Amino acid sequence: MVDETVTCVVQIKGKVKARLEVAPSISEEELEKAALADEKVVAALGGAGVRKVIVRAPKLVNIVPA
Numbered sequence: 001m002v003d004e005t006v007t008c009v010v011q012i013k014g015k016v017k018a019r020l021e022v023a024p025s026i027s028e029e030e031l032e033k034a035a036l037a038d039e040k041v042v043a044a045l046g047g048a049g050v051r052k053v054i055v056r057a058p059k060l061v062n063i064v065p066a
Contacts, residue, residue, distance in 0.1 A: 035061040
């Protein structure tokens with residue numbers, strides 16, 4: 001039995017801000033784009049720039065704001 005989706009946690013400053021359902025085979029680039037486009041993440045950033053994005057596909061995205 002293989003899972004069709006996994007839950008990816010999106011953190012900003014180490015705090016969980018969103019969860020995304022993604023395919024287990026998603027690439028790091030695709031996961032980063034999906035995380036930065038999520039409406040909860042955009043709201044949490046509040047217009048601040050992004051200094052660094054750490055991606056550990058398919059489970060974690062950590063965003064460090066500027």
